[in-house]
Each structure stands twice: as C-alpha cells, then as structure tokens.
Amino acid sequence: MRVDIISIFPEYFTPLEVSLIGKARSRGILDIRLHQLRDWTHDVHRTVDDTPYGGGPGMVMKPEPWAEAIDAVIASAETEGALPRLVVPTPSGRPFTQKVALEYAREPWLLFAPARYEGIDARVVEEYRERLRVDEVSIGDYVLAGGEAAVLVIVEAVARLLPGVLGNVCSVADDSFAPGAMENLLEGPVYTKPPVWRGHEVPPILLSGHHAAIARWRRDQALRRTVERRPDLAARLDPATLDRRDREV
Numbered sequence: 001m002r003v004d005i006i007s008i009f010p011e012y013f014t015p016l017e018v019s020l021i022g023k024a025r026s027r028g029i030l031d032i033r034l035h036q037l038r039d040w041t042h043d044v045h046r047t048v049d050d051t052p053y054g055g056g057p058g059m060v061m062k063p064e065p066w067a068e069a070i071d072a073v074i075a076s077a078e079t080e081g082a083l084p085r086l087v088v089p090t091p092s093g094r095p096f097t098q099k100v101a102l103e104y105a106r107e108p109w110l111l112f113a114p115a116r117y118e119g120i121d122a123r124v125v126e127e128y129r130e131r132l133r134v135d136e137v138s139i140g141d142y143v144l145a146g147g148e149a150a151v152l153v154i155v156e157a158v159a160r161l162l163p164g165v166l167g168n169v170c171s172v173a174d175d176s177f178a179p180g181a182m183e184n185l186l187e188g189p190v191y192t193k194p195p196v197w198r199g200h201e202v203p204p205i206l207l208s209g210h211h212a213a214i215a216r217w218r219r220d221q222a223l224r225r226t227v228e229r230r231p232d233l234a235a236r237l238d239p240a241t242l243d244r245r246d247r248e249v
C-alpha cells in the first residue's frame with residue numbers, strides 16, 4: 001500500500017518510522033511518502049492560509065497550494081495504475097470505524113490531506129470529488145488543532161490490518177469491533193504471568209486448559225464489558241447473545 005501525506009508539519013509523522021509501521025515500511029508492505037504543503041506556495045512567506053470569506057475567527061487554508069500539491073502527488077497515477085483515495089480528516093466527517101479501517105486496508109493507495117487552522121477551502125474537496133473518491137472522516141466527537149493526529153490514528157488502524165504487519169493473524173480477527181463474532185463487542189480483560197501479582201489472582205478459568213470454557217468465559221467478559229461501558233453497542237447485539245450471557249453466568 002502506498003500512503004501519501006501532505007501537511008505543513010511533515011515532521012509530525014516521525015512516529016510512522018518506528019514499531020510495527022516502521023517495520024512494515026522497511027519490508028516494503030507500506031510505502032509512506034511525506035510532502036510539505038508549503039513547497040507548493042510561490043510567495044516569499046510560503047503562505048498557505050488567508051482570512052475566511054464571510055468573516056469569523058481564525059484562518060482558512062488556501063485552495064491553490066492544496067490543489068497544486070494533490071495534482072503533483074496524483075501525477076504519478078500512471079505508474080501506480082490507479083488514482084488514490086483522498087482522505088480528509090475533519091470533525092464534520094463520517095465516523096472512522098473498524099469497518100472503514102478494513103475498507104481502507106483494501107485500497108492500494110491512500111492520500112491524506114490533514115488541515116490546520118479552520119480547515120481547507122471547501123472548493124478543494126469539491127474539485128477532487130470529480131476525479132477521486134474523497135472521504136471526509138472523523139476519528140471522534142472532539143476537536144483537534146489539526147488533522148495530523150487523526151492521520152496517525154487512521155494509518156495505524158489501517159496498517160495493522162495489512163497482511164504481514166501483525167505477527168499473529170488471529171489477533172486481528174479478535175479485535176474489538178472486528179466483523180463477525182466480535183462485531184459491536186469490546187475486548188475483555190487480558191492477563192499474563194505472574195499468576196498472582198500484588199495479591200491479584202489471574203481468573204482460574206484461564207489457567208484451566210479447558211479451551212472451550214475459556215472461550216465462553218472470554219465472550220462473557222466481552223459481553224459484560226460492552227453492556228457496562230458501551231450500551232450503544234450492546235443495543236445492536238442480537239438479544240439471544242445477551243440472554244446467553246445471563247444463562248452462562
């Protein structure tokens with residue numbers, strides 16, 4: 001997968017050089033390319049923003065630098081054999097969920113446009129909707145100072161789904177929210193050695209070796225945690241699933 005990120009703070013993405021993503025890049029699974037938006041300005045101050053039409057606080061990102069940067073990145077579409085999906089993080093976007101992460105993980109090429117200030121002139125998204133698939137996505141109902149942190153979140157959530165990135169394939173299938181058995185379910189508690197730590201014992205079932213009973217216990221813990229912490233997700237569960245939780249307690 002190729003990932004292009006255009007930003008006025010490319011140094012924000014240094015974390016993508018370490019850990020799982022860093023290894024995936026060195027193994028050629030991920031090809032992440034960073035671009036400084038200001039390289040597509042033509043004034044001495046390398047200006048990327050201006051005052052908002054209609055008044056109001058803050059500044060808006062000018063359309064020209066973004067369009068020149070995006071055009072430059074997608075110019076290599078011929079060699080890529082396809083155009084990228086343009087992803088624009090914004091508080092007003094569609095929710096970025098595990099389902100969307102799985103969708104993105106199937107894409108050969110993602111192009112991220114993290115904004116700053118009050119956002120990017122709306123005509124940029126309008127312009128590229130004619131040529132690209134454009135997604136305005138939100139990573140949650142809170143407001144960041146810019147889109148870079150959202151891009152880090154999205155890239156990590158997507159990269160870990162790519163074949164070869166995570167060591168143990170099973171761990172992806174068991175993710176919270178993963179389609180199938182874990183859909184709309186939170187993961188339950190996890191434990192490792194020592195069996196007793198500061199007087200806290202590991203639940204005995206986990207040391208029993210009874211794999212079917214352990215699987216049932218884990219699902220029950222996931223159901224309990226979901227009902228307690230995320231009633232909105234629990235409401236989507238099959239009532240029979242919830243009933244079974246009660247019977248198996």
Ligand SMILES: Nc1cc(-c2ccc3cc[nH]c3c2)n[nH]1
Pocket residue numbers: 089090091114115116117118119137138139140141142143144145146147148150
């Ligand atoms: N989910 C979410 C996205 C954002 C976001 C995205 C881009 C910009 C640009 C300036 N502030 C921004 C905030 N906040 N929260």
